[in-house]
Amino acid sequence: MKVVLKLIMVLALLWLAGCSSTGGSKSDGVAVEDRSDSGAAVTDATTTGVDGYGNLTIESLSDPNSPLAQRVIYFAFDSSEVAEQDRPLIEAHAAFLAANPTVKVTLEGHTDERGSREYNIGLGDRRAQAIRRMLEFQGVSPNQITVVSYGEEKPAVDGHDESAWSMNRRVELVYAGH
Amino acid sequence: MKKITLSLFALLLCASWLARAELTIEITQGMDGAVPVAIVPFGTAGGVPPQDVAAIVSADLARSGRFAPVPVQNLVGRPVETSQVRFQDWRTLGVDNLVIGKVEPVGGGQYRVQFRLFDVYRGRQITGYSLPAPADRLRYIAHRVSDLIYEALTGQPGAFATRIAYVISESANGKKTYELQLADSDGHNPQTLLSSPQPLMSPAWSPDGAKLAYVSFEKKRAGVFIQDIASGKREELSAFAGINGAPAWSPDGRYLAVTLSRDGNPEIYSMRLSDRALKRLTNGPSIDTEPVWSPDGRSIVFTSDRGGSPQLYRIPAQGGRPERLTFEGNYNASADFSPDGKTLALVHGANGKYRIATQDLDSGRLHVLSDGSLDESPSFAPNGSMIIYATESGRRGVLAAVSSDGRFRQRFSLQQGNVREPVWSPFEKRK
Numbered sequence: 355m356k357v358v359l360k361l362i363m364v365l366a367l368l369w370l371a372g373c374s375s376t377g378g379s380k381s382d383g384v385a386v387e388d389r390s391d392s393g394a395a396v397t398d399a400t401t402t403g404v405d406g407y408g409n410l411t412i413e414s415l416s417d418p419n420s421p422l423a424q425r426v427i428y429f430a431f432d433s434s435e436v437a438e439q440d441r442p443l444i445e446a447h448a449a450f451l452a453a454n455p456t457v458k459v460t461l462e463g464h465t466d467e468r469g470s471r472e473y474n475i476g477l478g479d480r481r482a483q484a485i486r487r488m489l490e491f492q493g494v495s496p497n498q499i500t501v502v503s504y505g506e507e508k509p510a511v512d513g514h515d516e517s518a519w520s521m522n523r524r525v526e527l528v529y530a531g532h
Numbered sequence: 533m534k535k536i537t538l539s540l541f542a543l544l545l546c547a548s549w550l551a552r553a554e555l556t557i558e559i560t561q562g563m564d565g566a567v568p569v570a571i572v573p574f575g576t577a578g579g580v581p582p583q584d585v586a587a588i589v590s591a592d593l594a595r596s597g598r599f600a601p602v603p604v605q606n607l608v609g610r611p612v613e614t615s616q617v618r619f620q621d622w623r624t625l626g627v628d629n630l631v632i633g634k635v636e637p638v639g640g641g642q643y644r645v646q647f648r649l650f651d652v653y654r655g656r657q658i659t660g661y662s663l664p665a666p667a668d669r670l671r672y673i674a675h676r677v678s679d680l681i682y683e684a685l686t687g688q689p690g691a692f693a694t695r696i697a698y699v700i701s702e703s704a705n706g707k708k709t710y711e712l713q714l715a716d717s718d719g720h721n722p723q724t725l726l727s728s729p730q731p732l733m734s735p736a737w738s739p740d741g742a743k744l745a746y747v748s749f750e751k752k753r754a755g756v757f758i759q760d761i762a763s764g765k766r767e768e769l770s771a772f773a774g775i776n777g778a779p780a781w782s783p784d785g786r787y788l789a790v791t792l793s794r795d796g797n798p799e800i801y802s803m804r805l806s807d808r809a810l811k812r813l814t815n816g817p818s819i820d821t822e823p824v825w826s827p828d829g830r831s832i833v834f835t836s837d838r839g840g841s842p843q844l845y846r847i848p849a850q851g852g853r854p855e856r857l858t859f860e861g862n863y864n865a866s867a868d869f870s871p872d873g874k875t876l877a878l879v880h881g882a883n884g885k886y887r888i889a890t891q892d893l894d895s896g897r898l899h900v901l902s903d904g905s906l907d908e909s910p911s912f913a914p915n916g917s918m919i920i921y922a923t924e925s926g927r928r929g930v931l932a933a934v935s936s937d938g939r940f941r942q943r944f945s946l947q948q949g950n951v952r953e954p955v956w957s958p959f960e961k962r963k
Contacts, residue, residue, distance in 0.1 A: 432841075460752075467906065468881075468886060468906065469842065469863060469865060469879070469881060469886060469908075470822060470835065470842075470865040470866035470879050470908055470909070471733060471734070471866075471908065471909070471952075471953065472733075472734060472777055472778040472791065472821045472822045472835070472866070473819060473821055473822060473835050473837075473842050473865050473866070475733075475754075475775055475777050475778075475791075475798075475821070476775065476791070476793075476798040476819035476820075476821045477819065479774060479775050479793050479798055479819075480797075480798075480819060483793075483796065483797075500753070500773070501773070501774055501793075502749075502752065502753050502754065502774075503754070503774070503775055503793075504731060504749065505733075507731035507733065507749070508731060514906065514924070514927065
């Protein structure tokens with residue numbers, strides 16, 4: 355009974371993820387997957403019922419149409435608050451990880467270059483911990499998650515202005531081998 | 533076994549004690565009232581030594597900002613012995629002080645450096661020394677000569693025969709390389725201690741100057757290491773889940789303060805190095821990091837955003853109630869104590885600019901010293917005269933130094949790559 359309930363929750367989350375992401379589009383120029391097909395993938399999951407777990411395999415990570423294809427979450431300056439629009443994305447990853455307890459994820463926290471380096475390590479850690487708590491709250495086991503903060507040491511974009519900084523304030527979800 | 537593999541690994545990484553491109557120094561803001569001084573090229577009867585000692589001394593004194601050595605072509609004589617000095621001539625030149633000396637081979641690849649410092653107006657010798665020097669240590673001995681002259685003239689020990697450690701990052705063919713390097717305080721003799729494809733951070737000198745603690749991400753996670761500079765041997769001291777960062781040595785060398793997030797939040801701990809016993813010093817939901825010990829070892833200053841923005845706080849070294857130290861501006865972080873313990877250097881952020889400032893601990897007065905917009909990582913010279921820090925020039929990371937009164941500035945640049953996180957060594961133990 356418990357399992358069924360959990361499954362319903364997971365599927366509901368996935369469905370939510372699919373729905374809300376079709377509408378939302380980030381304007382920051384990030385390479386975002388084509389989300390128009392993600393609804394279809396989710397439909398498959400709901401119709402196959404209990405076997406839906408089978409669709410949430412490691413292969414989903416390689417599917418550019420899967421909601422799991424987006425693995426970067428961006429933050430405001432000196433903030434570790436997750437934007438409302440990013441919640442469905444995190445919920446999709448949570449559902450996937452909860453359904454695949456052997457899969458492990460590393461949450462890499464990053465900041466922009468402003469301010470001191472070790473404080474930025476702290477800030478990157480705080481961002482990654484915020485995502486960790488959301489994942490765990492949705493049933494992901496703590497031992498599936500590793501948190502590493504790189505602070506400002508590994509910028510995604512080199513540059514000394516807000517256009518670079520906004521791309522560097524981020525948490526990356528890294529699945530080994532993907 | 534683990535230790536052996538680690539040191540082997542270190543040896544492999546250090547196999548390249550590469551000679552690197554040197555940091556070149558440019559004085560970017562001169563100082564009014566620098567004292568004119570004449571440094572006569574040293575006599576080299578018996579063979580030309582591998583280093584021009586007088587030229588090194590002259591560059592050192594100019595770099596301090598407090599002296600203005602007379603250009604060699606303007607000197608009014610080339611005395612080597614006291615008997616050859618005609619004080620009247622040097623008075624005409626308008627210099628207060630005169631340095632003469634000689635470098636002589638004494639056999640077996642050894643030299644002897646002798647120098648004398650004169651008060652030109654009184655026509656008297658102020659000080660004079662004779663220093664033995666192996667050929668490969670001549671440059672170092674020249675810096676020692678500068679130290680002795682500086683001390684005789686200012687009453688403050690010189691910090692020329694010291695070193696700086698720093699981190700370099702370079703990108704080539706889409707690959708990043710991080711290097712932990714050491715150089716003399718004038719940028720010469722750069723040596724690579726560690727090279728890694730993953731970030732290296734936060735070098736910190738042991739109080740005896742023999743070791744460096746640092747953070748390495750070489751295992752795709754943070755670890756705090758201590759490396760013996762001479763042998764290259766190292767140990768990983770801290771490899772907990774999450775942050776292992778911001779190492780800082782206690783003045784007696786027995787403890788290392790570190791930042792760990794193993795309990796879910798960045799907190800400051802002190803680790804007893806003899807048995808790695810940990811004591812947690814902070815506790816709360818804020819980011820607590822960047823610990824530094826006061827020179828008397830009694831307290832620790834750190835960065836915390838417990839008040840809403842990053843500010844500096846002080847706690848007793850054994851832990852206790854934090855006292856907030858900084859109030860001006862919305863960002864004050866990355867503290868370093870002056871050697872006398874009376875002043876903090878820090879990164880001060882206001883109006884979107886991050887600059888180096890000092891704060892007097894008694895009065896609380898803040899004094900902004902640098903003029904960049906992304907300045908960071910201040911570190912005092914062991915005599916307190918200068919603060920070295922990281923800044924930007926032409927979109928690249930370079931090092932800069934400013935006198936602790938802010939009147940004199942210089943820049944250290946590399947031909948390529950980004951230099952950052954400079955830390956000035958303690959005084960070298962005299963051998």
